[in-house]
Amino acid sequence: MNQIKIYAHKIIYLIGNGKRKVPLLIVFFLISSILDLIGIGMIIPFVSLIISPEGVITEKLYTILSFFGFDISYKNLVLLVGLSLLVLFSLKAFTAILVNKKILYFCFSQGIYIRTFLMKSYQDLPYIDFLQRNSSEYIYNIQHVVELYYREVLQSFLKLISELLVFFFIVLLLIWYDPKALGLLLILVFGSIYLFDLIFKRNLGLYGEQINHYSVKMVKAIAEGIDGLKEIRILNKEAFFYKIVEESAKKHAKASTSSEIISNLPRYFLEAVLIYFVVILSFIAILSNNSIDTILPTISLFAVASLRLSPSANSIINSISRIRIGKNSVDLLYKDMKLLKAFNFKDSHIGEELIPEKFSSLELFSVNFSFPNSKRPALNNISIKINSGEAIGIMGSSGSGKSTLIDLMLGLLEPESGKIYFNENPINKKYRDLKSQIAYLPQQVFIIDDTIANNIALGVDSNKIDLQKLNMSINKAQLTQAINEMAEGIDTILGEKGVRLSGGERQRISLARAFYHDKNILIMDESTSALDTAVESQIVEEVMTLKKDKTLVLIAHRLSTLKHCDCIYQIENGNIIRFGSYEKMVLKNI
Numbered sequence: 377m378n379q380i381k382i383y384a385h386k387i388i389y390l391i392g393n394g395k396r397k398v399p400l401l402i403v404f405f406l407i408s409s410i411l412d413l414i415g416i417g418m419i420i421p422f423v424s425l426i427i428s429p430e431g432v433i434t435e436k437l438y439t440i441l442s443f444f445g446f447d448i449s450y451k452n453l454v455l456l457v458g459l460s461l462l463v464l465f466s467l468k469a470f471t472a473i474l475v476n477k478k479i480l481y482f483c484f485s486q487g488i489y490i491r492t493f494l495m496k497s498y499q500d501l502p503y504i505d506f507l508q509r510n511s512s513e514y515i516y517n518i519q520h521v522v523e524l525y526y527r528e529v530l531q532s533f534l535k536l537i538s539e540l541l542v543f544f545f546i547v548l549l550l551i552w553y554d555p556k557a558l559g560l561l562l563i564l565v566f567g568s569i570y571l572f573d574l575i576f577k578r579n580l581g582l583y584g585e586q587i588n589h590y591s592v593k594m595v596k597a598i599a600e601g602i603d604g605l606k607e608i609r610i611l612n613k614e615a616f617f618y619k620i621v622e623e624s625a626k627k628h629a630k631a632s633t634s635s636e637i638i639s640n641l642p643r644y645f646l647e648a649v650l651i652y653f654v655v656i657l658s659f660i661a662i663l664s665n666n667s668i669d670t671i672l673p674t675i676s677l678f679a680v681a682s683l684r685l686s687p688s689a690n691s692i693i694n695s696i697s698r699i700r701i702g703k704n705s706v707d708l709l710y711k712d713m714k715l716l717k718a719f720n721f722k723d724s725h726i727g728e729e730l731i732p733e734k735f736s737s738l739e740l741f742s743v744n745f746s747f748p749n750s751k752r753p754a755l756n757n758i759s760i761k762i763n764s765g766e767a768i769g770i771m772g773s774s775g776s777g778k779s780t781l782i783d784l785m786l787g788l789l790e791p792e793s794g795k796i797y798f799n800e801n802p803i804n805k806k807y808r809d810l811k812s813q814i815a816y817l818p819q820q821v822f823i824i825d826d827t828i829a830n831n832i833a834l835g836v837d838s839n840k841i842d843l844q845k846l847n848m849s850i851n852k853a854q855l856t857q858a859i860n861e862m863a864e865g866i867d868t869i870l871g872e873k874g875v876r877l878s879g880g881e882r883q884r885i886s887l888a889r890a891f892y893h894d895k896n897i898l899i900m901d902e903s904t905s906a907l908d909t910a911v912e913s914q915i916v917e918e919v920m921t922l923k924k925d926k927t928l929v930l931i932a933h934r935l936s937t938l939k940h941c942d943c944i945y946q947i948e949n950g951n952i953i954r955f956g957s958y959e960k961m962v963l964k965n966i
Contacts, residue, residue, distance in 0.1 A: 383703060387533055390525065394486055401482060404475045405538040409545045416675050468837075490709065494518050497646035497716040503788035504748070505719075512909075517712060520591055521705045529702035532695035541689045546688075560656065572693055576638050578740065580700035583638075586631035588704050594624035607635035614931040636699050716824040716847045726760055735813045735896050735927065736799050738762045738785065743794035745780060754951045755778040758794070767928040769938030769958075772947035778931050781947065782901050784927070786816060814897040821882040823874030828859060829866040832888045853888035854918055855881070878888040883915055898922070899929045917941070935961060 388395065415639055498506070498514050550557070555897065601617030602609065608614055624783045739761040746753045756779050762768050772778045784796060787807050796803040798810045823831055832849055833841045846866065850856055858881055863870040874882045890898055919928065920940040938944050938958065945955040954961065 381441065382415040383699075383706065386706050387529065388715060390490065390706065391486060391530070392489065394482065394489065394598045397482060401478055401534065402537065402541075403542045404478055408468070408471045408475050408538070409541040411464065411471055414464060421491060445855075454458045459610065475538065479538070482534070483526045483530045486530055487522055489524070490522050490713070491518050492672075494522070494712065494716070497719070501716070501719070502790075503682075503783065504790075504880060508748070510596060512599050512902060513592060515599075516592050516595050517708065520595075521588065521708050524588075524702055524705040525709055527697045531705055532698040532702075535701070536695040539688045540693070542688050543692065546646040561653050564653050568649050572641070573696060574699070580635060580638060580697055580740045581703050583631045583635040584701035585704040586702070587628060587635070587710065590628035590631065593626060594621055597621045597624065637698075638697060645837055656818065662745070667677055667908055679942065682918075695870075719960075733947075735764050737764065737797070738792075738897070738927075740781075741795045741797065743784060743791040743796065745784060745791050747780075753950050755784070755791075755802040758947075758950075758952060760945060760952075762897075762927060762929065764927055765924045766943070767923050767930065767940035767941045769944035770929065770947065771935055771944060773933070773934065776947045777950040778947055779901065780950075781815075782899055782929075782931060786814060789812070800859060813822040813895060814899065815893065815895035817883065817886045817890065817898060818901045823877070823882060823885065824871065825872045827864075827867050827869055828862075828885070830890050831885055832871060834889055849891035852891045855884045855888055858884075887919070895926075897927045899931075901931045 391398070392481065436726075446801060448729075476586055494514075498518075525657060542862055547562070549562070554953050560647055569670070583800075595621035597617050603615070603619065608617065649889070739759075741759050743758045744753060745755045758781065760768070760781075767823060770781065780789065792806075800808040803810060829841055830836075830838060830845060832846060850859060850866075859865055869875070870876050870885075877885065887898075898919070916930075916937060916938075918931075922928065923940070930941060932938055935944070935958070941958060943955060944961050945952050946961065947953070
């Protein structure tokens with residue numbers, strides 16, 4: 377019982393501010409249930425009118441109608457009651473559709489709320505925390521886990537409340553009319569529900585967990601297998617990723633099939649149980665020597681009630697099953713939502729325009745940094761000052777700490793100790809100002825599958841792109857000739873990850889992007905190391921013409937790449953082992 381309370385608490389927590397709309401939904405549920413009650417309650421008068429025109433019910437109806445001034449014949453009375461039934465059941469059907477629409481709208485709205493919350497929170501997540509998980513987990517949570525929650529769990533949760541209300545009102549009617557017959561019906565129905573839940577509840581939770589586990593595994597293998605296709609094909613290792621996807625898909629399908637079969641079992645089971653009930657009730661009535669006129673209204677009432685209770689009971693069991701299947705999804709979302717809401721996001725300004733502040737200096741003073749669970753520090757006592765208009769070089773072997781140093785300069789990581797200053801102010805107070813000034817040019821340039829124009833003006837709506845600014849950026853990045861040779865010009869679609877561009881052209885797209893967005897600090901993180909020597913030299917020469925106008929930070933393996941820098945820092949094992957001009961560094965390396 378305590379586990380049910382905890383689970384219900386998690387579902388309600390995920391609803392968030394949507395809880396304010398739940399009372400209105402319950403009002404709709406009540407109206408629908410009352411209409412159900414009235415509709416079923418009118419069955420007895422209607423049946424009695426047909427089989428016993430002179431019966432007590434007929435006399436009562438005549439009395440009531442006469443009181444209101446209506447004087448109608450028996451035939452018209454049957455037509456009136458029949459027409460009332462038709463109107464009432466039509467109204468009930470319309471209300472049921474409306475209630476279902478309200479449930480669906482509410483659930484899909486909750487899906488929008490959670491998806492956008494997760495997307496925004498993942499984007500705002502401290503970089504060190506973001507790195508702790510595989511990117512496929514973030515994608516799977518937003519795309520699949522949220523959908524399982526609002527389509528399966530939340531809908532089932534609300535439908536469970538709705539159907540329980542219907543069940544309650546119908547049971548009240550049947551208690552008033554024939555409590556003994558109701559007792560038999562409840563024993564059969566609730567006995568079936570209890571037995572079903574007892575047998576399958578553990579399996580449903582397990583299948584839900586397996587569905588999520590194998591889905592994540594499958595998404596991860598698909599993403600890796602497609603992303604690394606070039607290298608995978610050369611290594612002839614396609615079968616490795618194919619096998620993971622195949623095995624995960626099979627196990628996912630097996631768990632999904634089992635959960636669906638169990639979820640659909642109650643409908644067939646309950647139909648049989650309710651037929652048994654009607655037959656048993658008829659047998660009891662006949663064996664008690666009751667006349668057909670006496671027992672037919674009761675059998676009709678309970679038959680119609682059973683027909684309504686059958687889908688209701690089926691929906692209750694089905695909802696409970698789906699809620700159990702979705703437990704793992706709710707646990708995952710609850711854990712993430714709870715964790716993300718606990719973060720004090722420092723830079724939660726998605727969509728706001730950054731207003732540049734004139735750059736004067738960026739300084740790291742006695743900075744130390746270690747990654748979680750690492751045995752040695754990534755950076756140790758690092759002090760570097762970069763002034764406006766300077767070109768700074770950073771060199772070192774793989775794993776020396778260069779990338780970590782850049783992540784600190786970019787404000788993505790926070791130092792364990794020491795200080796980082798932007799314009800002589802602590803970076804945590806000036807982070808948005810830093811973002812307005814800095815551009816990051818990595819080795820693998822981020823290219824979206826869109827036009828050249830949309831790649832350069834990344835994040836700007838197509839109809840709001842400043843064409844004059846765009847052309848200026850293209851000229852500065854030495855892209856004019858390459859674009860003019862393309863049939864569609866700036867409207868050329870670059871393909872996934874810029875597959876239609878050469879390595880040098882991708883780097884120039886990245887440069888043009890920095891120019892378009894008016895970035896004054898360019899950090900090139902080994903952005904030319906994958907290019908051949910001639911192309912690398914050409915791009916470095918072009919970048920160095922920006923000295924004084926832009927502040928440059930170049931990271932490289934080779935000292936020769938940094939020959940035009942004002943000062944070069946060499947890092948090994950997280951320490952600055954030497955620094956100075958290119959000439960001094962050459963002499964020290966001799």
